[in-house]
Amino acid sequence: MNEVAAKSKGDSAQPRKLSRAARRQQLIEATIETIAERGYARTTLTDVANRAGLSHGLVNFHFETKEKLLTETLVFLSEEYRANWVAALAAAPDTPAQQLDALIRADFNPEICTSARLAAWCAYWGEAQCRPLYQEHCGSNDAEYFRAMLGICERLASEGRYGYNPTLAARVLRVTLEGVWLDMMTMNTPYSRAEALTTVYACAAAFFPHHFTLDGPKPAEGA
Amino acid sequence: MNEVAAKSKGDSAQPRKLSRAARRQQLIEATIETIAERGYARTTLTDVANRAGLSHGLVNFHFETKEKLLTETLVFLSEEYRANWVAALAAAPDTPAQQLDALIRADFNPEICTSARLAAWCAYWGEAQCRPLYQEHCGSNDAEYFRAMLGICERLASEGRYGYNPTLAARVLRVTLEGVWLDMMTMNTPYSRAEALTTVYACAAAFFPHHFTLDGPKPAEGA
C-alpha cells in the first residue's frame, strides 16, 4: 500500500505501468475516496479513474464491471479491518483487560479509522443491493470478531465475578463501537478519536469496573 | 397516514384524486419502501411512482425534482422520529427511570422501527451528498434528543449516586441505540425487537444498576 500511496500522490511521477495488483489496489483506494466524497449513488467509473489519474476504460480493464469493483472494494475494507484487529490482539499481552483494550483501540487505529473509510463503510451498510453481498463476504469476519469479543468478555466476567451475562456485555461493546463510528460520520461537530475512545472506555468501565476506568484498563488486578 | 395507508394498500380502490398533502405523503411512504428494497443508489422516480400505483410524471408534479422528494422524505423521517420520542416521554411517569425506559422503548416502537424505515435511515446516513442536508434538517432534532437523554441521565446519576459522568452515560446509551439499529440492518440473523431491547437494557443496567435490570426499570426505588 505504501508503494501505491506514494505513487498516487505525486502528480506526474506515475509510472506508466504498475503491477497488476498495485494498480488494482490504487483503484480500490480511489473508489473508497470517491464514495466518501460523492456518495455511493453518485460514484461513477470516470470519477474513480480521474481520482487515480487514469482513464475510465482502465477500470473496466482491471475489474470488468462497476459492480465487481465495488464488491472488491468492500472485500478489501473487510479484510483490512479484520487483519487490523487480529494483529492488535496478537500484539497485546494475554490478559483479558489488555486484550479488550487492544480490540477497542484497534477500531480507532488511524490507518483504519479515516474519514474516507468510515464514509465508505457507512455507504455500504446503507446500500440494499449490498446487503446479501455484505453478508456473503463479511459475515464470517463479523462472526469471528464477535467470538473474539465474547471470549474476552467471558474471561473478564469470570475474573471479576461480575453479575452480567458476558454475551450481553460483548454485544453492547460491539454496538457501542459501531454506534460511535456512525456518530463520527453523522454528527455535525464530529468527535475526535480521543473522545470516541473515552466513550467506549466508559462502556467498558460500566460493565467491568474492576478492570477499566475512563482512561483505559487498570494497571493490574485480579478479582 | 392511516387514510393513505389504507388507500395505497388496496390495488384498485385508489380514488382518482387525493388531497395534496395525502398524495405527497403517499409518495413519501413509497420512497421509503423503494429505498429499503432497491437501495438509495438505484431508486428511480418510476420505481417510486409504480410502488404507489401512479405515473412517474406525478412525482415531478408534486415534488418538482427527485432531490426535493428525497429531502422531504428525510425530513419526514426525522420529524416522525422526533414526534415519537417526544410523545413517549410525555406519556411516561416523570421519574428518571421511567423516562429513560420510555425513551428506550420509543426507539423500538413498531411504527418507527420497521425494516423499511431502518433501511432508509441507513441509506441516508451513508449518502455523502445527504450529510450537509442531514445536519441542516435533522441536526437540531438530534441535539434535542441528546439533551433529553442527558437530562434523564443526570437525574438518575444524582438519585443513584453513581460514580459516572452522566454525559458519558448518555452518549453510550445513544450510540448503543444507534448501533443496535445498525445491527438490525446488517446482521444476517437479524435480532428480534425483544433481543434488541434486552441489549439496551443491559447497557442501562450497567450504568444505572440501582434503577435497571435486563428486564427494564426496577419497580420503584430511591437511592
Added chain:
DNA sequence: TCCCATTTTGAATGATCAGTCAATATTCTG
C-alpha cells in the same frame, strides 16, 4: 348541466454513464 382549476398520464427529450473496442504506448523476452 357546463366551465374552470387542478390533477394525472405517458410520450418525447436530453443528459449521464457503464461497457466496448480499435488504436497506441509501454515493458518484457529472447
Added chain:
DNA sequence: CAGAATATTGACTGATCATTCAAAATGGGA
C-alpha cells in the same frame, strides 16, 4: 533490437433515467 505480451487511452454505443409538456381526466362550483 525485434516482436510479443500487456497495459492504457478515449471515442463510441446503447441503455437508463430525470425532467418537460401537451393532452386527457377529474371534481367542484355556478
